[in-house]
Amino acid sequence: MLQAPRRTRSLAALASLLLTLGLVTACGSGKAASPAATGSAGGAFPVTIAHKFGATTIKAEPKRIVTVGLTDQDAVLALGKVPVGTTEWFGGFSGAIGPWAKDRLHGAPLPTVLKDTGTGPQVEKIAALRPDLILAVYGGLTKKQYQTLSKFAPVVAQPKQYNDFGVPWEVQTKTIGQALGKVGEADKLVSGVEQRFTQIRDDNPEFKGKTAVTATPYEGYFVYGSQDPRSRNLASLGFTLPADLDKLIGDKFGASISKERTDLLDQQVVVWSVSNVAKDAPKLHADKLYADLNVVKQGREIAVGEDTPYGIAYSFVTVLSLPYLLDRLVPQLKAAVDGDPATKVEQPAN
Numbered sequence: 001m002l003q004a005p006r007r008t009r010s011l012a013a014l015a016s017l018l019l020t021l022g023l024v025t026a027c028g029s030g031k032a033a034s035p036a037a038t039g040s041a042g043g044a045f046p047v048t049i050a051h052k053f054g055a056t057t058i059k060a061e062p063k064r065i066v067t068v069g070l071t072d073q074d075a076v077l078a079l080g081k082v083p084v085g086t087t088e089w090f091g092g093f094s095g096a097i098g099p100w101a102k103d104r105l106h107g108a109p110l111p112t113v114l115k116d117t118g119t120g121p122q123v124e125k126i127a128a129l130r131p132d133l134i135l136a137v138y139g140g141l142t143k144k145q146y147q148t149l150s151k152f153a154p155v156v157a158q159p160k161q162y163n164d165f166g167v168p169w170e171v172q173t174k175t176i177g178q179a180l181g182k183v184g185e186a187d188k189l190v191s192g193v194e195q196r197f198t199q200i201r202d203d204n205p206e207f208k209g210k211t212a213v214t215a216t217p218y219e220g221y222f223v224y225g226s227q228d229p230r231s232r233n234l235a236s237l238g239f240t241l242p243a244d245l246d247k248l249i250g251d252k253f254g255a256s257i258s259k260e261r262t263d264l265l266d267q268q269v270v271v272w273s274v275s276n277v278a279k280d281a282p283k284l285h286a287d288k289l290y291a292d293l294n295v296v297k298q299g300r301e302i303a304v305g306e307d308t309p310y311g312i313a314y315s316f317v318t319v320l321s322l323p324y325l326l327d328r329l330v331p332q333l334k335a336a337v338d339g340d341p342a343t344k345v346e347q348p349a350n
């Protein structure tokens with residue numbers, strides 16, 4: 001996992017300020033594989049869930065859930081449970097609960113917020129919460145960290161078929177649904193969001209086949225590969241990622257590119273995750289190599305403020321954050337690809 005500063009997380013699930021290629025293109029162009037699990041039909045317990053470090057059996061319905069996966073709290077909340085502990089990625093939200101998920105608390109106490117300092121989970125604080133289930137699905141646990149946490153409670157780690165911090169939101173939701181004994185509910189949640197993607201593609205046929213890339217100004221230009229949730233979203237909306245994107249990135253969720261490959265950004269739309277929308281565009285355009293690209297000259301750029309709720313939703317990519325994100329991102333994409341360089345890509349009102 002690219003243990004980068006918070007920006008790369010933002011960058012990637014940045015996969016963690018961290019830190020995230022392409023077996024799956026969620027929703028649109030491909031289907032995420034269903035999580036592997038065994039157990040009684042309907043999610044009854046015990047249930048055994050396979051993951052990167054083996055398999056974990058959950059013997060009974062969990063009551064005290066701690067989420068170590070950076071966005072796992074959303075699936076837990078969507079499934080009607082409130083975790084006792086969450087891990088803050090970014091945003092500084094109370095309880096690490098984004099605005100798209102607050103109504104799922106239903107008056108329950110906010111979870112204790114743990115920190116991801118880049119060195120692994122805060123083990124002692126997690127133990128103090130007396131968890132009966134630890135979820136690290138959208139995560140990058142090492143085997144040692146997994147073994148340590150398993151001393152306190154069953155741990156569901158990231159699935160082995162994806163890069164760390166690369167689990168698709170559908171798989172995340174269904175895996176957590178299995179862990180909570182709510183398989184049917186998880187399937188319905190996923191189906192609802194997938195229908196939203198289908199409706200957007202039907203309403204915006206101009207998206208189909210247009211090339212797109214998402215990037216952030218980190219260590220030069222950092223581009224996200226096809227296994228990163230942000231890139232999957234673009235693909236799910238009908239866009240096509242650059243053909244050589246993953247060749248450059250390898251088995252990570254993203255990578256910084258050399259100046260010689262600035263051309264990779266010259267797509268029919270580029271979505272930037274930036275610290276400050278007003279200030280960062282001029283900084284990007286100060287680089288003549290980038291400013292001379294058609295994507296700039298023809299106004300096909302989108303800037304998303306990474307510390308805004310919208311920007312955080314852009315990086316979160318969960319069953320709850322996606323509807324919030326799509327309300328804001330789709331109008332910007334329509335403006336960027338309408339073929340008229342004079343069309344300004346407006347920022348969302350909130």
